[in-house]
Structure formats: C-alpha cells, structure tokens
Amino acid sequence: MPLFKTIKPNKYTTVYVWKIEESFKDLSKNMLLTERSESRLLSMKSEIHRRGFLSVRHLLKEAGYTDLDLFYNGNGKPHLTNGKHISITHSFIFSAIIISDVEVGIDIEKNREKIKIIQDKFVNFERGFIHKDDDYIQQLTVIWGAKESLYKIYPHGGLTFKNDIDINSFQIADKKTSGYIKVEGWDKNYRIEFHQIDGFTLVYALDIANND
Template identity: 80%
Template sequence: MPLFKTIRPNKYTSIYVWKIEESFDELALSVSLTNRSKDRLLSMKSELHQRGFLSVRHLLKEAGYTDFDLLYNGNGKPHLKDNKHISITHSFTFSALIISDVEVGIDIEKNREKIKIIQHKFVNFERGFIHKDDDYLEQLTVIWGAKESLYKIYPYGGLTFKNDIDIDSFKISDKKTTGYIKATDWDKKYRIYFEQLGGFTLVYAIDNYHE
C-alpha cells in the first residue's frame, strides 16, 4: 500500500510510516539501490526483513531522498548527505523513518508478551513508576522503544539500555515523556513521543534543545 502515515511533530522534523503489505517483487520495483544495499539485501535470510529493508527505501522516496543519499558511520549509524539527521526502524509489517534538523531516533515494536520475560534486561530506574493498573505490556514496550530510539541517537555505540539510558515517568494516555542518555561523554535530555498503530508501538525521540 502507499504511505500509511505521516507525522510532523514540529516544523523541522518529519516521520513517515509504511504498512508492509506488498510482495518482495512489488517493493523491488522502481527502487534503485547502492551496491552496499544490494549486498545487504542479498545477505538477509528472511523475506520479511528484505521487505522491511525495501519499504524503507520507498519511505526515503516519500521524503525526497534515494538510497544513494543514505550513508553510514563506522558504528552503522545512518545519516544523510545533506547533513539532516535520520533514524530508521522496521518490525514485521511496519517500517518507519524520522528525518530532522536535530538529533532523532525512532523505533517500532510489535506488542508481545515476550517483553515481560526480558524486562530485567532493560528496566532499571523505570521500575519505580510502572503502573500495574495501566497497560503493563504497552508500558514496557514504550520503555524499550524509547531506549532503542535513544540508543540510535548516540553515535559511538556501546550503551546499555539498563544503565546508560533512563526514561521518565509516564502513563500510556500521556503519549509523551522525556528520556536521558547518561554516558561519560554524553549527558543529554530528549523528548519522547509514543503512539499505538494496530498492535504495534511507535516511539520516537527528539533533541530537547529546540522547542
């Protein structure tokens, strides 16, 4: 299908969401790839991952870019040739990207019971505000997605979700909170936004400097 949703949280940030319903062959049409991307695509063993990868290239087209405008640093963090900030995500039947003048990160996750089992790996400070009377599964998914979004912003790699990234208190109805990256060389606060998309949780982080 065409673009599923566009979000513009402020005048300098755009988010594009794709619902992946096309076949691999349909998605491969009218998309030009760099040699690096062709190699990555061929190395993917799952067609689901391949379709997610190609749908992101369609999102780039929606944003006015091509695969040739997308570059990566030594840690695999993407950026654009025009120096705009970009972050990319895909999960099962959704993909999304965020483009901004400021630091941004994005994540989309399917709401799954499995997250309750692995919460000990990423929940720390947040344990004090999780509300049992709120949607526990969605709260955990927001926390994971927020930490994943912030992890994607940090350019050097090596952060741990549990000890280096904190998310402030929130309720699902708030649809926003704040988060922090706390590393030796990086101590910054970011705005976090989240929403539900048909059984998935979309989370994105935006540099708190600009209002």
Template identity: 75%
Template sequence: MPLYKTIKPNKHTTIYVWKIEASFCELSEEIELTERSKNRLLSMKSELHQRGFLSIRHLLIKAGYTDFDLYYNENGKPHLKDGKHISITHSFNFSSLIISDSIVGIDIEKNREKIKIIQHKFVNFEKGFIHKDDDYIQQLTVIWGAKESLYKIYPHGGLTFKNDIDINSFEMKDQKTTGCIHTQGWNKKYDIYFEQIENFTLVYAIDPLSND
C-alpha cells in the same frame, strides 16, 4: 503502495510510517539500490527483513530522497548526504523513518507478551512507576522503544539500556515523556513521544531544542 501515516512533531521534523503489505517483488519494482544495499539485501535470510529493508527505501522516496542519498558510519548509524538527521526502524509489517534538522531516534515494536520475560535486561529505576494493569505490555514496550531511540541518537555506540539510559515516569494517555543518556562525557535529556499504531508501539526521541 501508499504511506500509512505521516507525523509532523515540529516544523523541523517529519516521520513517515509504512505498513508492509506488498510482496518482495512488488517492493523491488522501480527501486534503485547502491551496491552496498544490494549486497545487504542478498545477505538477508528472512523475506520479512528484506521487505522491511525495501519499504524503508520507498519511505526515502516519499521523503524526497533515494538510497543513494543514504550512507552509514563506522558504527552502522544512517546519515543523509545533505546533512539532515535520519533514524530508521522496522518490525514485522511496519516500518518508519524520521528526518529532522536536529538529532533524532525512532523505534517501532510489536506489542508482545515476550517483553515481560526480558524486562530485567532493560528496566532499571523505571520499574518504580510501571503499573501492572491492562497497559503493562504497552508500558514496557514504550520503555524499550524509548531506550532504543536514544541508543540510536548516541553517536559512539556501546551503551547499555539498563545502566546508561533512563526514561522518566509517564502515563500512556499523555503519549510523551523524557529520557536521558548519561555516560562518560555525555549527559543529555531528550523529549520522548509515543503512540499506538494497530498492535505496535511507535516511539521517537527528539532534541528538546528542536521543539522551540
């Protein structure tokens, strides 16, 4: 079960992408889980979610870790015991994680028509630069994924996508933009990168200082 792709956005950061093609049984083989993870896995009603969960554990191994190196804080955000920063995502048959010396966030989403219906829930001033052309769904998915990535970066929870996170103008061909979290006691800008993987949009946010 090989990696689908590895990305090195800078010398401090690595992204691992997995295409989930193996069965639940195949993904379960030779994977050791903490008791917490075993209970989480058993509580999942969807096999698709179970396979996504297990694929992340395979990605951890590819990155040189195991499930025992991972823990979650009171807000449900993942952390690594060695102090490196991690963010996790999976959607349908793709999963990914990002590991860095600096704070990071990642999201992968399937490009779907449904996002046009719910855009009012997360698009704010960004509607001024969206072009309703062939890339319309992809543009909206980038905005959603960028906001999801920044939401994962913010340590305290409780942000709203529409009012607390802004994504700056971008062209799909550039595969990058910037975004900002602006809430009480927190006003920070981040570099945003995105790319298409088959019919999915991968988006990740990085502290600009880590690119130096």
C-alpha cells in the same frame, strides 16, 4: 500500499510510516539501490527483513530522497548526504523513518507478551513508576522503544539499556515523556513521543533543546 502515516512532531521533523503489505517483487519495482544496499539485500535470509529493507527505501522516496542519499558510519548509524539527521526502524509489517534538522532516533515494536520475560534486561530506574492499572505490555514496549531510540542517537555505541539510559515517568495516555543518556561526556535530555498503531508501539526521541 502507499504511505501509511505521517507525523510532524515539530516544524523541522517528520516521521514517515509504511505498512508493508506488498510482495518483495512489487517493492523491488523501479527501486534504485547502491551496490552496498544490493549486497545487504542479497545477504538477508528472511523475507520479512527483505521487505522491510525495501519499504524503508520507499519511505526515503516519500521524503524526497533515494538510496543514494543514505550512508552509514563505522558504528552503523545512518546519515543523509545533505546533513539532515535520520533514524530508521522496521518490525514485521511496519517500517518507519524520522528525518530532522536535529538529533533523532526512532523505533517500532510489536506489542508482545514476551517482553515481560526480558524486562529485567532493560528496566531499572523505570521500575519505580510502572503503573499496575495501565497496560503493562505497552508500558514495557514504550520503555524499550524509547531506550532503543536514544541508543540510536548516541554516536559512539556501547550503551547498555539498563544502566546507561533512563526514561522518566509516563502513562500510556500521555503519549509523551522524556529520557536521558547518563554517560560521561554526554549530558542531554530528550523528548520522547509514542503512538499505538495496529498493535505496534511507535516511539521516537527528539533533542529537547530544539522542540518548538
């Protein structure tokens, strides 16, 4: 299907969401890829991952770019050749990108019971505000997605979700919160926004100092 959803968090940031309903063959039609991307695509054993990869390239087209405009640094962080910031995510039947003039990160996750099993690996400070009368799985998924988004912003790698990233108090109805990376030499707060989409949680982080 065409573009599923577009979100404008502010005047210089856009989120593009794709619902992956096409076959791999249909997604491949008229899709120009770099040699690096062709190699990555061929190395993927999962059909879901291959379709997710190509759907991201369709989102780039929606935003006015091609695969030729995308490159990655040594830590695997994506960049655009025109200097704008980009972050990429896909999960099962959804993919999304966020493009901005400032630092951004994005994540989309399916709301699943299994997140309860792994919560001790990424929940620390947040344990103090999780609300028992709110949707527990969605809360945990927002926390995970927010930390994943901040992890993607940090350029040096090596962060741990549990000890190096904190997310501030929220309820699902708020659709927003804030978070920060607490490592030496990096003192920044970020605005976190989240949306529920067909059983998935979409989360993105934006530089809080530039959020008009």
